Amino acid sequence: MGYCPNTPEEIREMLAVIGAGSVEDLFAPIPQELRAKSFELPAGMSEFELLAVMRSKAAAGGTDIVPFIGGGIYDHIIPAAVGHLSSRAEFYTAYTPYQPECSQGTLQALYEYQSAICRLTGLEASNGSLYDGGTALAEAALMALRVTGRNAIVLDASVNPLHREVVCEYLGSLSARVEQVEPKGCESDLERLIGSITGETAAVMVQNPNFFGSVHDFTALAAKVHEQGALLIVSCYPIALGLVKSPGEMGADIAVGEGQSLGNTLSFGGPYFGFISTRKRLIRNLPGRIVGETVDKEGRRGYVLTLQAREQHIKRHKATSNICSNQSLCALRGLMFVAALGKRGFEELAGLNFDKAQYAKSLFSGIKGVSVLNGEATFNEFTLSLPKGAAGVVQSLLSSGVAAGVPLGAYYDGMDNALVVTVTEKRTRAEIDRLATLLEEALCN
Secondary structure, three states, X not given: OOOOOOOHHHHHHHHHHHOOOOHHHHOOOOOHHHOOOOOOOOOOOOHHHHHHHHHHHHHOOOOOOEEOOOOOOOOOOOXXXXXXXXXXXXXXXXXXXXXXXXXXXXXXXXXXXXXXXXXXXXXXXXXXXXXXXXXXXXXXXXXXXXXXXXXXXEEEOOOOHHHHHHHHHHHHOOOOEEEEEXXXXXXXXXXXXXXXXXXXXXXXXXEEOOOXXXXXXXXXXXXXXXXXXXXXXXXXXXXXHHOOOOHHHHOOOEEEEEOOOOOOOOHHHOOOXXXXXXOHHHHHHOOOOEEEEEEOOOOOEEEEEEOOOEOOOOOHHHOOEOOOOOOHXXXXXXXXXXXXXXXXXXXXXXXXXXXXXXXXXXXXXXXXXXXXXXXXXXXXXXXXXXXXXXXXXXXHHHOOOEEOOEXXXXXXXXXXXXXXXXXXXXXXXHXXXXXXXXXHHHHHO
């Protein structure tokens, strides 16, 4: 039994306008042999499952690549409401809200976005978004330099390698020193991170889960960092925050991350959005712009841009950043995504990611010559050690329609046989089982 929002009278009216005698006349140009005779669908399917079935029928035997790739960008389910609502003209074509009297809708949406980021990260203040996860991490480093008056950063090398490059590029132009601390296998080397802090260290930068998929509790690290007058910056995967301890709960001063996984499609690499949040005492050093809540002269609630410490608004030497905009539409999709899921739905989503990845870990580690390099705690990513080069294995599996993961040889010396595999809620048991079979076959050849 299908659902049609149009009444029979409305259908007749529309057909009359376009000059068609019936709905069947609309499909007359399609040859009979190309038409589906019927769709046999089981009852009670979710939106995602139904769309998957319809896409498979439309593909007529063709298939998309099934991705087990993560590394900062993830293939998650996006409720249809997110795409529909964010495509409305009042959001899709909205201009920068310099005039609050004309932009209350956009301003309120960004205010609610900031509130959502604060709730997720466990911190007190957020800006209206940044370009992406890499620039968010770099802006956090610059923020730490301003706050402390120091000129060095200690950077955990298990942070996303692409984001580390952005940090080094930003700080290199300021002659600030970046010391990268190599991990112990797939785990952050907390002892070396603490030992690398000097009187010139503005911040220690870590990631949770890290690039290898390992999850850490940085609470003890935060205490040690603060003892030496530095800040702790945590880059985080927002979906994981439905399950793991938030940066704020760990004692972090600044949290950043890539927001793509919150309601934004893969889109061939962008556009996405970066997020940043911090303690209230550091709010005046946040880059970009912040939307604040106020009241007008009649006591009505309203929203305005506030603390716009950008070069467009104040003298260059007083600016916290030269970024000229943010990613409002992508950030708005992030807000719609978390609002559509709600607290319970967000936690359930995180749990699905964890559970499916645990199943995959146990399955893959049973393949001869394959082992999991992470310690016990992971979220939806983990690192496998293979008996041969990971890059070649990934390339061979592409011909079977599977992108098996991210080979680490391009990013870390001595890890040519290491492969980071990501399992999101979209990956079915059948897809995971098929990857295990293909992986075993590739390793035997």
